[in-house]
Amino acid sequence: MSLKYFEVVYSNKGKQAKTLLQAVNRADTIRIFKARNPDSAIVRVTETTAPLNETIEKLKNNVMDAIFKKSVKTEFLVASFRQLAVMANAGIPIHDSVKEVGKAAADEKLRSIFAKMDEDLNAGLSMTASASAFKEELGDVSIAMIELGENTGNMAESLKKLSDILEEINENKKKFKKAIRYPIMIITAMVAAFVILMVYVVPKFRDIFEQLGAGDKLPLPTKILLNIEYAINNYGLYILGVCIVAFFLITRSYKNNPIFHAQCDRYVLKVYLIGKIIFYSNMNRFTLILSELIRAGIPVVEALDTSILTVTNTTLQEKLSLVKVSVQRGISLTDSFRETGLFENMLIQMIQAGEQSGTLDMMLSKVTDYFKSKFDEIIDNLSSYIEPILLAFLACMVLLMALGIFMPMWEMSSAVKG
Numbered sequence: 001m002s003l004k005y006f007e008v009v010y011s012n013k014g015k016q017a018k019t020l021l022q023a024v025n026r027a028d029t030i031r032i033f034k035a036r037n038p039d040s041a042i043v044r045v046t047e048t049t050a051p052l053n054e055t056i057e058k059l060k061n062n063v064m065d066a067i068f069k070k071s072v073k074t075e076f077l078v079a080s081f082r083q084l085a086v087m088a089n090a091g092i093p094i095h096d097s098v099k100e101v102g103k104a105a106a107d108e109k110l111r112s113i114f115a116k117m118d119e120d121l122n123a124g125l126s127m128t129a130s131a132s133a134f135k136e137e138l139g140d141v142s143i144a145m146i147e148l149g150e151n152t153g154n155m156a157e158s159l160k161k162l163s164d165i166l167e168e169i170n171e172n173k174k175k176f177k178k179a180i181r182y183p184i185m186i187i188t189a190m191v192a193a194f195v196i197l198m199v200y201v202v203p204k205f206r207d208i209f210e211q212l213g214a215g216d217k218l219p220l221p222t223k224i225l226l227n228i229e230y231a232i233n234n235y236g237l238y239i240l241g242v243c244i245v246a247f248f249l250i251t252r253s254y255k256n257n258p259i260f261h262a263q264c265d266r267y268v269l270k271v272y273l274i275g276k277i278i279f280y281s282n283m284n285r286f287t288l289i290l291s292e293l294i295r296a297g298i299p300v301v302e303a304l305d306t307s308i309l310t311v312t313n314t315t316l317q318e319k320l321s322l323v324k325v326s327v328q329r330g331i332s333l334t335d336s337f338r339e340t341g342l343f344e345n346m347l348i349q350m351i352q353a354g355e356q357s358g359t360l361d362m363m364l365s366k367v368t369d370y371f372k373s374k375f376d377e378i379i380d381n382l383s384s385y386i387e388p389i390l391l392a393f394l395a396c397m398v399l400l401m402a403l404g405i406f407m408p409m410w411e412m413s414s415a416v417k418g
């Protein structure tokens with residue numbers, strides 16, 4: 001729900017004047033104006049365009065954001081939402097809470113977000129509608145939990161739970177970064193060593209082979225090695241440029257092309273380790289939000305609708321969307337989940353037991369714990385899972401170097417002895 005600009009012509013003490021207001025519609029404009037100017041009489045209200053200086057400022061900000069985009073750190077989000085939860089629990093109106101938390105926020109981007117939310121709340125927008133405009137910065141989970149707080153009337157509890165969820169997500173990110181730090185260092189060292197050998201060592205052997213006139217009689221590993229060396233030394237910068245351009249094109253297509261996005265999401269689930277990490281993290285987030293919504297008394301269909309929004313992988317999102325359709329057709333939640341093929345038989349039995357006994361939220365919490373434990377297991381043992389791949393890659397690289405350099409040496413020495 002976006003705000004529009006309205007020009008209000010009014011009369012005060014026999015004099016006419018005009019002012020510009022932002023509101024959802026004409027009725028809201030009149031309400032806001034009367035609240036601010038009780039002694040003035042409205043003559044005319046007309047929708048208009050944004051002022052030129054604001055349009056230019058907005059365009060400049062959009063360009064700057066596109067070039068130097070700043071994301072909000074999760075730590076700052078957690079601190080702000082915890083503060084909001086405390087203030088809401090103390091009975092302070094949410095509008096005042098948002099205003100004060102925005103002023104105290106340590107992050108500049110977060111301060112501007114809360115300032116805009118404060119304006120939206122003053123204009124009559126709900127907190128969910130206002131926060132939805134900052135979906136990319138706040139995340140789907142934040143929007144879902146804010147909506148839960150507004151639907152249940154217990155904003156303090158929802159914001160406290162949101163803080164816990166974001167803190168857990170942040171801890172998982174830290175664990176993942178820590179787990180992949182060692183493999184990345186190893187891969188970087190291996191690639192650097194390979195490039196150095198290609199640039200400084202292999203060319204010397206090329207000169208030797210050419211002096212001996214063995215160019216056409218070289219074994220296959222040596223030809224592969226020399227071709228790689230030739231490509232790196234003559235087209236290295238071009239290859240690097242192509243890789244960088246390809247990376248940005250793929251990233252852009254992933255963001256802007258829904259078909260390409262869906263294909264990537266489908267194939268990434270099949271990638272070793274990465275697919276499982278994405279699967280378990282998404283399913284953990286989905287069942288966590290679903291259990292919280294059902295516990296709060298939200299109808300299952302609405303709870304599913306909101307929970308699905310927190311799933312980032314489009315393939316999983318499509319399968320879980322079918323659950324909502326099945327439930328609307330009268331099929332039980334258990335059977336609907338079973339049809340997706342995303343839940344193990346043990347989990348289906350747990351959900352069925354919860355559905356039959358009226359403790360669905362408790363059983364979904366246990367399912368959430370299961371997905372979290374599987375995710376933690378992969379992250380905690382990531383290095384041991386990657387080590388065989390690193391060893392295989394290292395063995396292939398060393399074997400290529402050894403065969404490429406020493407095989408022609410052995411053949412030439414054998415020819416000399418013969």
